[in-house]
Amino acid sequence: MKKKIYFLATALMLMLSAPSVMAKDAKSKPEMTENQKVRLAEITRRIEEIKSIDRSELNSSERKALRNELTEMKKEAKAMNGGIYLSVGAIIIVILLLILLL
Known part of the structure; x- marks a missing residue:
């Protein structure tokens, strides 16, 4: 039983340290x-326009x-930058599968 606990603790530590290692490789x-x-400049310009709009005058469908x-x-801006994004739900499912299989 102790071996499983040590293994899970080690796996958890490795999973928590992996994003920080991956973040250093930004080049x-x-x-x-x-x-x-x-396109990114157009998106930025449109976002600034939306921020400047007085949303109190809009109805709910326009908002x-x-x-x-x-x-x-x-989503489009994130796709341009590249990379793999995992949601919290996906990470939890992976952890549960590892626990069940081991």
Whole structure:
């Protein structure tokens, strides 16, 4: 029983330290093309426009449309930067599978 606890503690420590190790390797990101840079500038400009809008004058459907537009732009900007993103739910599922299999 103690061996399982030590193994799980070691695995947990390794999983918690992995993101910090991966974060130091920021130079390996792919360079953005000119089209991507232009699109990123457009997204930034549109976000500034949305921030300057007085949202108290908008109705609920217009606010929802703005919110959806912002989430889509956020996803697009993240995709341009590259990388793998894991949600908290995915991490929990992986941990549970490791526990069940071992």
